Amino acid sequence: MNEIDLAMERAARARRLIVDMAASQVGCHLGGSLSVVDILVAAYAVAARLPGTEVVLSKGHAAAALYAVLHETGRIPEDPAPRYGQAGSPYTGHPGPRVPGVRFPTGSLGHGLPYAAGWALSRQVLGQPGGAIAVLGDGELQEGLVWETLQVISAKQIRDLTIVVDLNGGQNDGYLRDISPMPGLPDRMAAFGLEVIEADGHDLEKLMAVLAPGDRGRVVLAATVKGKGVPIVEGKASAHYARISPARARQWKAAIR
Numbered sequence: 001m002n003e004i005d006l007a008m009e010r011a012a013r014a015r016r017l018i019v020d021m022a023a024s025q026v027g028c029h030l031g032g033s034l035s036v037v038d039i040l041v042a043a044y045a046v047a048a049r050l051p052g053t054e055v056v057l058s059k060g061h062a063a064a065a066l067y068a069v070l071h072e073t074g075r076i077p078e079d080p081a082p083r084y085g086q087a088g089s090p091y092t093g094h095p096g097p098r099v100p101g102v103r104f105p106t107g108s109l110g111h112g113l114p115y116a117a118g119w120a121l122s123r124q125v126l127g128q129p130g131g132a133i134a135v136l137g138d139g140e141l142q143e144g145l146v147w148e149t150l151q152v153i154s155a156k157q158i159r160d161l162t163i164v165v166d167l168n169g170g171q172n173d174g175y176l177r178d179i180s181p182m183p184g185l186p187d188r189m190a191a192f193g194l195e196v197i198e199a200d201g202h203d204l205e206k207l208m209a210v211l212a213p214g215d216r217g218r219v220v221l222a223a224t225v226k227g228k229g230v231p232i233v234e235g236k237a238s239a240h241y242a243r244i245s246p247a248r249a250r251q252w253k254a255a256i257r
Contacts, residue, residue, distance in 0.1 A: 003045065007204045011041045014068035015229040016253040017081050019244075021064040026085035026093070027243025031226040031233065032137060033065035035168040035201070039222055040069040042207035043133045043164065048073075050212065052130020054103055054119050058112020059137035059166065060094040067091050067099065075101035110143030112136065113163065117153050120161040120213065131160025131213035139171030142180050153217050154192040160213040163194070166201060168226040170237040189219040196221065202228060229256045 001009070014037050021028040036059065047053040057066045067080040076099065083089040090098035094107030104115040116134035123130045140146065153161065165185075169176050176182070186196045194217045197210050201222030210220055226240075227233035230252045233242070244252070 003208070004205050007041050007045055007208070010069070010072040011037050011204065012229070012256055014041065014065065014072045015256045017068035017071065017079070018064045019230065019249050019252045019256070020081035021067075021084040022242050022244050023246050023249035024081070024084050024243075027241060028064040028084070028093070029061040029240060030064075030242040031170060031236070031239035032059060032166070032168060033062040033068075034228045034230060034233075034239075035224040035226050036062050036065050036135060036137075036166045037069065037228070038202045038204055039135055039164050039166055039207060039224070040065055041073070042204055043135060043211055044069060044073050044075075045208055046211045047133060050130060052123055052128055053160075053213065054116065054130070054132045056104055056106065056112045056116040056119075056132060056134045057095060058106055058116070058134050059109065059140050060106030060112065061109075062137070063091070063093055063095045066095050066102070070099070070101045109137070109140045110145035110149075113146055114149045114152075116163075117149055117158055117161060121156060121158050123160060124158065131162075133162045133164065133211055133213065135164045135166065137171070138165055138167045138169065138176055138182070139179075141165065141182060141185075150189075150192045150194075153194070157193075158217055159215050162211050162213045162218045162220060164211065164220045164222055166224050167221055168224045169235075170226040170240060172240055174237050186221060189221070193217070194219045199223070231255055
């Protein structure tokens with residue numbers, strides 16, 4: 001099996017695990033977890049080839065996706081779904097360092113990007129290999145800390161940093177276009193001196209080609225579908241958070257390819 005086929009298989013299995021977590025007693029942030037899966041699968045594939053490179057899920061509410069991908073890539077040996085959201089379990093609604101493969105706690109939106117930028121800058125200052133891949137949500141861009149960090153990235157000329165924005169068009173209270181649209185986003189990012197790449201956020205081959213940090217800070221604007229993989233919820237802002245029955249979970253998992 002080649003690398004792309006393996007990544008596609010991992011993404012499909014990860015989506016089924018996310019649905020299992022939505023069928024837990026607490027449910028999960030379903031829509032944004034399903035949309036970001038391919039980005040995370042690609043990011044960890046790239047990071048595995050680059051020692052010292054950290055993947056930071058800044059949109060920490062998509063923790064279900066992170067746990068699923070960490071499991072499918074072998075970083076978490078156990079299936080996280082049965083313990084998801086349970087008292088004493090490390091698999092909480094937002095990820096923290098108790099989870100193997102998670103260096104920074106995220107959940108308060110906007111905080112993951114500064115972690116990633118600081119990590120990349122530290123490698124740069126120390127002359128050590130590695131960098132960071134930060135995964136943000138489009139609704140998260142409404143946080144002022146994101147733009148403050150972009151200013152620092154520009155001022156310090158931080159390289160070996162890739163920022164990926166999961167452009168699924170939805171957030172907690174509805175559609176981004178109805179709440180706080182972001183016209184001219186590519187130009188706004190480019191104004192910080194960053195290389196800007198627009199990509200299909202579900203094209204694993206393309207993602208794996210553009211996510212590797214390099215000599216210049218980069219932003220990948222990844223167009224995705226909220227709820228990707230489960231036809232009945234695809235593109236629906238109402239799928240932001242869901243708690244479903246085990247019977248419905250079986251139906252949804254059967255539809256994932």
